[in-house]
Amino acid sequence: MGVLRYAILGLLNRQDMTGYDLTKEFQTSLSEFWSAKHSQIYPELKTLAENHLVEFKTEITGNVLEKKLYSITEFGKKELLEWAENYTKIPPLPKDEFKLQLFFSDCIPAQQRIQLLKNQLEQHQKWLEHLNHNLTKFDTVPPTKESEFSDYLVLLGAINREESSCNWLNTCINLCKKRAAKKSDT
């Protein structure tokens, strides 16, 4: 679908940036819902520039180091707006190796299955803590017009997702344990 281009256009719409800056944004603010390495970003910027959706001016840092500061064009803004206003389908069900493993877990010992679940739970809890820490940076809900409002909504979504994952894993662990206990009764 070529969504990467809109991610880049969206970022450049907020602020002029170099490819290096964009790469950092993907590692930080976008990391919750999109990812791209610099090896993908630089060629994409080149294509975008060829199609006049972005333009750049070369600047010099220090004595010789060249950097390309990219900015979005009017045409680019039009493209971005068009995409931003269109309905998108719900994301395709994401591949999840752990669920696959759980799905086939009837072939391993019950105790082992519980260990796998606990391990997964720990990892999600750790991530949830990290997200909750990020939430403390907002002492109040930002105004809707600000880009921080979008940041806030997306962060709430991430927390929601992790909480739900933890709940599910706990349910699974309890169901497995309950059943294991029953079995040892007989």
Place this chain on the structure above:
Amino acid sequence: MGVLRYAILGLLNRQDMTGYDLTKEFQTSLSEFWSAKHSQIYPELKTLAENHLVEFKTEITGNVLEKKLYSITEFGKKELLEWAENYTKIPPLPKDEFKLQLFFSDCIPAQQRIQLLKNQLEQHQKWLEHLNHNLTKFDTVPPTKESEFSDYLVLLGAINREESSCNWLNTCINLCKKRAAKKSDT
């Protein structure tokens, strides 16, 4: 990582199947957490057979139609078990075009943003209904040893995820509306 091979091995460990049968499984029982088209499955089966993880016997349906019935080998079972007992990392944050759209939604009118959220909510609600319908097929929690137990756990996970998505979208809609109301007050 080559997770596809384990998905196929896991399915063949339950029952002998043709490539066509496997394709249907990916469309149904695995669709919640893994996907693969037949164009990926047939070549993978070939590789798996070359590596002696699976084997097949050719059968004839009707008069001439050949089909290959695949089964897992002892070596294949060993490989599967090894994977099944290993800890896996939590799934990489899935790409989500809608969240990207929401992240940049400060560039569209507030009402439009609410429409996008509502549209997304409807889609998730529809999917949730579908999942809840599937849940009614289980009148009781299946025994842990059965493969139906894994099916059940994974289904609970999917329902959990969709409920959480709906909750988050409702939160977003309410925050947007509240803010819109405040604004019109002034």
Place this chain on the structure above:
DNA sequence: CTCAAACATGTCAACTAATACATGTTTATT
């Protein structure tokens, strides 16, 4: 008997993405 749907197996081109390869500068610390 006709026709559509399901059964059945494969390949190819294009795209997306990740990792490694490749190179060099600037800045801040020690």
Place this chain on the structure above:
DNA sequence: AATAAACATGTATTAGTTGACATGTTTGAG
């Protein structure tokens, strides 16, 4: 002055995935 970390930009190779291309049989409904 040395050095490590961050700045800065690219390419090449490989793996994974999708959609289209390609072909043909069998079964069940009307």
